[in-house]
Amino acid sequence: GAGVSQSPSNKVTEKGKDVELRCDPISGHTALYWYRQSLGQGLEFLIYFQGNSAPDKSGLPSDRFSAERTGGSVSTLTIQRTQQEDSAVYLCATGLGSSYNSPLHFGNGTRLTVT
Amino acid sequence: AQSVTQLDSQVPVFEEAPVELRCNYSSSVSVYLFWYVQYPNQGLQLLLKYLSGSTLVKGINGFEAEFNKSQTSFHLRKPSVHISDTAEYFCAVSDRDSSYKLIFGSGTRLLVRP
Numbered sequence: 001g002a003g004v005s006q007s008p009s010n011k012v013t014e015k016g017k018d019v020e021l022r023c024d025p026i027s028g029h030t031a032l033y034w035y036r037q038s039l040g041q042g043l044e045f046l047i048y049f050q051g052n053s054a055p056d057k058s059g060l061p062s063d064r065f066s067a068e069r070t071g072g073s074v075s076t077l078t079i080q081r082t083q084q085e086d087s088a089v090y091l092c093a094t095g096l097g098s099s100y101n102s103p104l105h106f107g108n109g110t111r112l113t114v115t
Numbered sequence: 116a117q118s119v120t121q122l123d124s125q126v127p128v129f130e131e132a133p134v135e136l137r138c139n140y141s142s143s144v145s146v147y148l149f150w151y152v153q154y155p156n157q158g159l160q161l162l163l164k165y166l167s168g169s170t171l172v173k174g175i176n177g178f179e180a181e182f183n184k185s186q187t188s189f190h191l192r193k194p195s196v197h198i199s200d201t202a203e204y205f206c207a208v209s210d211r212d213s214s215y216k217l218i219f220g221s222g223t224r225l226l227v228r229p
Contacts, residue, residue, distance in 0.1 A: 033217065042121070042221030043159075043205060048214070056216055058116075091157075098215040099207075100147040103161035 002026065004107035006092050010108040012113045013082055017063045021077040023092030031095040033104065034067055034077050046090075049075065050098070082114045117142040117208045119220035127226045130198055136191040136223045138180075138206030147218070148189040149207040150180055165189060176200065196227065201227045 096102035163174025
């Protein structure tokens, strides 16, 4: 079966432009996370969706970042007015339920480069 | 809020030597602990997890980890490493109060040399 799909795999954008990153989860997975992976920074939590509950947005670094999950399936992470420090790999991960009873399945990520 | 500390950013070790990757966590309630591994040019995958019960948990590829509540640690060990174990290892924690969201540490790069 298909895994977690992220698109685009690479994105180069100019400073100040908006970008949208997409995540297609594994069918039936209710949990969806966005993480940011930077060199030396590990995996930085951004946002967490679980079923129909309100998302946990506590990791979003600024109001330029937002995410939505339509119909409990596809998710889009939007970064407005991109800055050079936004350059990183953005990872999406999904799971069947809560993290303790279902391992997360990770996508291959979107590598964002802001010039 | 929960947090995870991995003090070693990189651990070099010779093949067939033992290795320990350190992980300490912070949480005010009972926790669930995980180790994920990212091999070069691959996505992250679950190595092992501690939910409850025996404090020594075994995972794939001969790795094991021990949950120590008094020291708030969950160190990862392998008695004899292989070249193929070269990868980035991430410790992670979740708890009930945070709706089980998974928080990762900064990662430890294990570099196995021949």
